Amino acid sequence: MINLTIDNQQVAVEPGTSILEAAQKVGARIPTLCYLKDINVIGACRICLVEVQGAKTFIPSCVAPVAEGMVVRTNTPAVLKARKLVLELILSDHPMECLTCLRNQNCELQDLAKEFGITEVRFDGAKTEYPADDSSPAIVRDPRKCVLCRRCISVCTNVQTVQALCAVNRGFDTLISPAFNEKLADMECVQCGQCSLVCPTGAIVERDDTAKVWAALADPKKHVVVQTAPATRVQLGEALGAEPGSIFTGQMVAGLRRLGFDKVFDTDFTADLTILEEGNELLQRVTNGGTLPMITSCSPGWIKFCEHFYPDLLNHLSTCKSPQQMFGSLVKTYYAEKEGIDPEDIYCVSIMPCTAKKYECQRPEMNSSGYQDVDVVLTTRELGRMFIQAGLDAANLPEEEYDAPLGISTGAGEIFGASGGVMEAALRTVYEVVTGETLENIDFEVCRGISGVKEATVQVGDLPVKVAITNGLGNARKVLDKIRAGEADYHFIEVMCCPGGCIGGGGSPIPTDIDIRLKRIDATYTEDERMALRKSHENPAVKALYEEFLEKPLGHKSHELLHTKYTPRGVNK
Amino acid sequence: MKSLDELAKIKENRREALKIREGFPSATEKAHVMMCGGAGCISSKCLEVVDAMKEALSKNGIADQVQIILTGCMGPCDMGPVAIIYPDATFYRRLKPKDAGAIVEEHIMKGNKIPRLMYRAPGAKEPTPNVKDIDLFAKQKKIVLRNNFYIDPTSIEDYIANDGYAALGKALTKMQPEEIIEEVKKSGLRGRGGAGFSTGMKWAFTAAASGAPKYVVCNGDEGDPGAFMDRSVLEGDPHSVIEGMAICGRAIGAEQGYVYVRAEYPLAIERLDLALQKARENGLLGKDIFGSGFNFDIEIRIGAGAFVCGEETALLTSIEGRRGEPRPRPPFPANAGVWGKPTVLNNVETWANIPEIILKGADAYASVGTEKSKGTKVFALAGRINNTGIIEVPMGTTLREIVFEIGGGIPRKKAFKAVQTGGPSGGCIPAEHLDTPVDYDSLGALGAIMGSGGMIVLDEDTCMVDIAKFFLDFVVDESCGKCSPCRIGTKRMYEILDNISKGKGKEGDIELLEELALMIKATALCGLGQTAPNPVLSTIRYFRNEYEEHIRDQKCSCNVCELKE
């Protein structure tokens, strides 16, 4: 242990601990801006400076390791003054547009300005003026608001290994951007939005599509239906000020009704459906010698990643559409027919923890109903804003139930939102379908948790099924490289683009960090346990769907409506 | 090379051939013409002089009896092209192609030296023929530049003849690694790249660091505008750097070195590359050097135009092929350098001192200089001064001696105003401090720094606001942009200065500049930002009145700033 003094308090910490972390132990909160635990530790912004006895300059606490006998002061007038001047400089190169900024009241820079009591910026020199990139359906970049903390680059490069962004130029002209100022829409960016999740300011935000939804709700001709992704119910509360881990399922349904949606449905329903289609696809591949391992396909960020970086492995992907897209094509066919509504009049809104789904719904393949299957995707953050705008006090709304039939679901559908959930749901079903026996213990603990690569062998009848589960694209890469090298003997792999799975998706409430992800995961499994039905093949509405409409898994209609194909895209094209 | 005997043999053979450069007439050769081939002299067209001379030699049928050797910068660039003619060591300056005939026919063939081409000390009636007698050189002491009047930088034999690689031989065959480090520590050598950290200590830390392999790096980025000492060493005596690095390799247990040279120095790169080849051919790099089992080799890495890459962590990143952005220290390169491995990084001039220390001993080295600053320092003298060029003086020489005795004072009878040391990281020193001895601590106390050795002399016509703005313009251009205080702060300082220089300054600007300057120094990530405000602070400290004049009276007494747009 290393002993040091911080603000006159003795503290002992592990070697390698940063001053910042050590200070937290004695209750000293040091402000930060560029720092992002475990992801971006570069000491660039200089907001976290402290005084260390004997040092010639102030020391950035986020990067500086503790040393034996160190004497640290975190809040001397000199330190506070230096931090304030650094912040004043940052603000002198920032458009002061808080009132019209998506991150208003949820912005680390704004918080710092308030915390430091900035009342004046004395420098009126040049400001960074680069044009915004709003080419992407998922995210919008406005470099004027960028503080060059590089958190986005770190997450895109090190966590997602996409490397869509880099620092361009140098000095005051530094810009965060793709090479050659390419548009995010035209390159390898997978639209996962993880950058928007970590950006401390409004420099990268989700594309705000709420206006489209308000317009649809105002249009009397439109039959507006909404689907909510599994993860959203354990996220929405946070967007409205509740503690991480709060479950807002019933309140969300109630609020959506009050916003004026004609039907409130659940993506959990098509998640159950996905299990039947995908499970059967797996069984077919195993029996008929199809391409193995088979890999899940419900994460559009992951799909785009595979199309760019592993186009040679596309035949490993399940041909199943994501649950949100299955929902879209069913709502404009099955549901329209059933209710006698002209599909043209149906407006399908998705609430997703995800920015990539904004991109996904615009893919040309996603028109199997004859219309754009899903009209618009809102992230959890956007839905939160709609609730606030509409004056919905969500916490005090009565809990309401989803509409039938597309709102009927099981716990298996629910756990799709956490990494390992799709696998666990599939195992619950495949086991019973293959063995014909009832599964005693349906909790597959091996699938759960936040670690990047999970592996397990599950005995299904005679067959030891080898599975792998990854979250975060950097981890997907590890498994994909194994496949490429011919070293992967898995049957089935679950890949989720975002760290922790959808509960940590790019459209999640901000902040989202490891601890918050874990709380959402816990909430997810709590929801699962609360459900009466917890296996997809037991979902009565799904059974009815097959009986009334689809006939059987992997049948003709299924192929038309629920399955898709992929486009090899490559890089640097 | 497998043994010291082999080295001794090369030395013996070559010494004979070089006796002429020690003043002994030779039976077979009439003269060696050491023609300065430094950048300064090349731009003064020394190559045309060489051609004319070759022609004259052929015409007179003595081409095979005279060698013309292009050396590195000899120092007095302002007098270029310059040459020394051996055996009589006559120093000629301001040579023109048309002088070639006279030199060959009169001097070389008949022994009649040519007074009009010789140097004449200020106020002296008679010119000074022998290079050894020239006042300009008399005050200097050459350790780093020990070879540059004598050897052909493209000849490894010339280097060996002047005791080259003897220090490496000694280090490999007679010394333990710890002894080498001890010797370097004892010499008191401090890094010549700017910060002045003890070289021996740095080596000791790296030797003690865990992690393998280890690396040795030479910093030849020399980005300080107005400085070209390292260039002169690399062009004039590249083997001295190679030898120093190899000795360090032995001391710390490294087998690979890198020399990082800026792309703007093509001749230095060419000479160094050639020297590396020759060292390999002679077994002075490569496997089992001197039969000691020690392996060492060096690669060149070329900088691509970024001043910040002189900063050590940025340089290491640049060697790895990435954007040269500094990173926080710790970890220091001694623990995590190139490829994350323990690395010693020293400046070109630092390296060139090493062989001398090992060969002649730490005590001999430490006898030169002051108590805390040992040895000599090379400076690039430039600006409003008569003798511009490269000089090497013992530490502790006063600024007055440098400017007025070696540098010949200010041209056109103008008054001296200040000398700026340390370039964009340094500060200016006004007339009242001319008697300050040049060493790390004395300069630091004045708010200037030793820096890498750029020394720019400013006269009464220089506007100090303009000079401060010049340096800030430079750092704004060269800031890597990683940390906020430097990226935005230097820009804001520049903007304030720019306003002042355009007659748009406001009351309070000086105080705001000072506030910003002190904050940037205390908060920036790397040395660039931490020192960037120095020129402003020091010009405010000594010439505040000039700032006030610009702001209050919208006037520039030196007529440099265009106050009305």
Add this chain to the structure above:
Amino acid sequence: MVTCACNASNDELTKQLDRIIDPYRGNPGGLIQVLTKAQNLVGYLPRRVQVQIAEGLGVSLQEVYGVVTFYAFFSLIPRGRHKISVCAGTACYVKGTKMVTKTLKDLLDLKPGQTTPDSRFTLEIVRCIGACGLAPAMIIDGKDVHGRLEPELIPAVLEQYA
């Protein structure tokens, strides 16, 4: 500029670049060296050159572009046949860099960073070319140093470069 590859057919350029890349294939550490050589070959670093280098060394185009735009030596746009680099190092500055740039600007109607419409000259500002003793100085085509410049002398210097 060893050969002007702009005119070489694309296949030929690809081959020549491959020859530069080969020693470093799959080794990101060679990026700056490869870029330097590629720029010497082509004269500048257009997108397709950067793409080929990125793929050859196994790094992303973003990584390459970030490096290219960091270092002053690299250029994204074609340069003139002759590069005039005016020294704005300290020694030259105090002895008249402003005069040199102004004269060049008047003669060539060029700002630093620009190229004449006839592609004859590109003008750039550099910091110290190591000829401080001859300040103010400029260097043309990276090798010819012209020192002790005065306004009247500059036209004759330019004459030498067609």
